[in-house]
Amino acid sequence: MTGLREKQKANRTGRILDAASRLFRAQGYDAVRIEDIAATAEVSAGTCYNYFSTKGDLLLAIVSMEVEEVVEAGRALVTNPPAGTGQALAGLIRLYYDHSLNYLSKEMWRKAMAFSIEAPGTPFSQRYTELDAMLSAQVCDLIAALQQRGHARQDLDAGVLGQIVFNTLNQMFIDFVKADAMPLADLHRTSDAQTTSLAALMRG
Amino acid sequence: MTGLREKQKANRTGRILDAASRLFRAQGYDAVRIEDIAATAEVSAGTCYNYFSTKGDLLLAIVSMEVEEVVEAGRALVTNPPAGTGQALAGLIRLYYDHSLNYLSKEMWRKAMAFSIEAPGTPFSQRYTELDAMLSAQVCDLIAALQQRGHARQDLDAGVLGQIVFNTLNQMFIDFVKADAMPLADLHRTSDAQTTSLAALMRG
DNA sequence: GAAAAGGATTGAGTTCGTTCATTTTTGAAG
DNA sequence: CTTCAAAAATGAACGAACTCAATCCTTTTC
Numbered sequence: 001m002t003g004l005r006e007k008q009k010a011n012r013t014g015r016i017l018d019a020a021s022r023l024f025r026a027q028g029y030d031a032v033r034i035e036d037i038a039a040t041a042e043v044s045a046g047t048c049y050n051y052f053s054t055k056g057d058l059l060l061a062i063v064s065m066e067v068e069e070v071v072e073a074g075r076a077l078v079t080n081p082p083a084g085t086g087q088a089l090a091g092l093i094r095l096y097y098d099h100s101l102n103y104l105s106k107e108m109w110r111k112a113m114a115f116s117i118e119a120p121g122t123p124f125s126q127r128y129t130e131l132d133a134m135l136s137a138q139v140c141d142l143i144a145a146l147q148q149r150g151h152a153r154q155d156l157d158a159g160v161l162g163q164i165v166f167n168t169l170n171q172m173f174i175d176f177v178k179a180d181a182m183p184l185a186d187l188h189r190t191s192d193a194q195t196t197s198l199a200a201l202m203r204g
Numbered sequence: 205m206t207g208l209r210e211k212q213k214a215n216r217t218g219r220i221l222d223a224a225s226r227l228f229r230a231q232g233y234d235a236v237r238i239e240d241i242a243a244t245a246e247v248s249a250g251t252c253y254n255y256f257s258t259k260g261d262l263l264l265a266i267v268s269m270e271v272e273e274v275v276e277a278g279r280a281l282v283t284n285p286p287a288g289t290g291q292a293l294a295g296l297i298r299l300y301y302d303h304s305l306n307y308l309s310k311e312m313w314r315k316a317m318a319f320s321i322e323a324p325g326t327p328f329s330q331r332y333t334e335l336d337a338m339l340s341a342q343v344c345d346l347i348a349a350l351q352q353r354g355h356a357r358q359d360l361d362a363g364v365l366g367q368i369v370f371n372t373l374n375q376m377f378i379d380f381v382k383a384d385a386m387p388l389a390d391l392h393r394t395s396d397a398q399t400t401s402l403a404a405l406m407r408g
Numbered sequence: 409g410a411a412a413a414g415g416a417t418t419g420a421g422t423t424c425g426t427t428c429a430t431t432t433t434t435g436a437a438g
Numbered sequence: 439c440t441t442c443a444a445a446a447a448t449g450a451a452c453g454a455a456c457t458c459a460a461t462c463c464t465t466t467t468c
Contacts, residue, residue: 004463004464004465005415005416005463005464005465008416008463008464009416033453033454033455034454034455034456035454035455043417043418044417044418044419045418045419045455045456046416046417046418046419046456046457046458047416047417047418049455049456049457050416050417054455054456055454055455055456110321110322110324111322113318113321114317114318114319114321114322115318117314117317117318117321117378117381117382118314118315118318120314120382120383129382156405157401160398160401163372163398164368164371164372164402167368167371167372167374167375168367168368168371170371170375171371171374171375174321177321178321178324178333179324194364194367197361197364198368201360201405209433209434209435209445209446212433212434212446213446216447237423237424237425238424238425238426239424239425247447247448248447248448248449249425249426249448249449250426250427250428250446250447250448250449251446251447251448253425253426253427254446254447258425258426259424259425259426409468410467410468411466411467411468412465412466412467412468413464413465413466413467414463414464414465414466415462415463415464415465416461416462416463416464417460417461417462417463418458418459418460418461418462419458419460420457420458420459420460421456421457421458421459422455422456422457422458423454423455423456423457424453424454424455425452425453425454425455426451426452426453427450427451427452427453428448428449428450428451428452429448429449429450429451430447430448430449430450431446431447431448431449432445432446432447432448433444433445433446433447434443434444434445434446435442435443435444435445436441436442436443436444437440437441437442437443438439438440438441438442
């Protein structure tokens with residue numbers, strides 16, 4: 001019977017994630033010390049490092065959970081896309097963007113993206129990169145679906161196009177989180193402009 | 205007569221930049237302490253903070269100088285582009301990529317990009333963002349030049365297309381510096397594939 | 409059930425980026 | 439030349455992320 005240790009481990013992981021998530025949101029990533037997280041989770045600082053390799057990786061674990069939700073939500077939209085190239089793409093992108101600030105602040109996004117570039121080898125950095133690839137693949141799938149329905153040129157490579165669209169929306173999102181004062185509406189506006197251009201290109 | 209103070213300031217700035225640049229390259233960003241830089245530059249640690257707001261900003265100052273060179277080199281190519289859409293674009297991109305590892309290690313690029321996302325408000329972070337915009341504008345200019353020469357469809361918006369191309373090459377560069385083992389040749393290969401696709405799209 | 413073995417927790421200690429009160433240097437005024 | 443004000447340099451002190459040797463719990467073995 002090897003259950004107690006496992007259960008405690010899962011329980012502690014959950015408590016640490018929960019504590020960090022709430023504290024980061026409430027006080028900001030930089031303002032929160034590992035000791036604060038440890039105290040809230042009722043463990044010691046050292047224990048946090050048994051579960052997460054660095055403070056940044058702990059943040060990426062939280063962000064990854066959020067991105068997982070977005071991937072899940074996107075699946076539905078891709079399997080049953082609204083008609084029209086512009087509509088469909090804009091809808092998927094809006095889904096991504098609108099989820100982004102539900103549980104995470106701009107500061108958290110900045111730190112998370114920064115950390116995933118700076119330390120690409122940590123466990124949750126790799127996970128985050130994977131999830132990004134899934135989002136990119138999702139855009140590709142949507143474009144392929146649009147092609148099948150005759151809403152987009154058939155002769156274009158959906159894989160290449162999808163990556164292009166994803167890169168663009170990703171870069172706009174980076175610009176968005178870099179500008180603390182920029183409201184979500186502005187992101188929508190610039191995104192819609194680019195999306196309609198791309199959609200026009202895709203229709204040929 | 206207010207010359208000595210200015211001269212010493214410029215001299216110190218140069219010594220700090222030079223020391224940091226050499227040490228970062230030789231030992232890696234993380235391995236170098238501010239005190240090491242200060243000692244090499246023959247100033248105190250505190251003085252480094254009179255000239256650069258943080259260690260990361262000091263790195264971005266160095267990286268920015270490198271990017272400035274690339275912008276300069278790109279100007280020549282854009283004003284006199286080689287014939288053919290694919291050739292021209294590929295040439296400019298190759299110029300960017302090949303300069304990248306001359307004076308900077310992958311680790312330095314990772315840290316620099318991470319810092320510019322994480323702390324977008326510091327002086328050299330803003331400078332770096334500006335320079336990125338210049339590179340993006342350069343790609344736009346090249347595309348516009350190609351359109352004028354009849355090598356690209358006239359009905360496409362060069363500004364939008366340029367940003368798309370820049371986002372794509374930028375993202376590929378991020379993937380490149382994130383993978384320490386990836387050789388420059390691989391970056392060229394993936395880049396060429398995407399570029400030819402995009403060039404085909406641009407020709408219509 | 410006792411006890412040995414292995415794993416996990418702990419918190420004091422180390423390191424390094426950053427700050428700031430103090431001291432030193434520079435430029436201008438008398 | 440002396441004095442004064444302002445600017446810059448200094449390095450000791452601080453704070454927080456991270457490490458690690460010692461300790462404490464589980465699990466397994468007999």
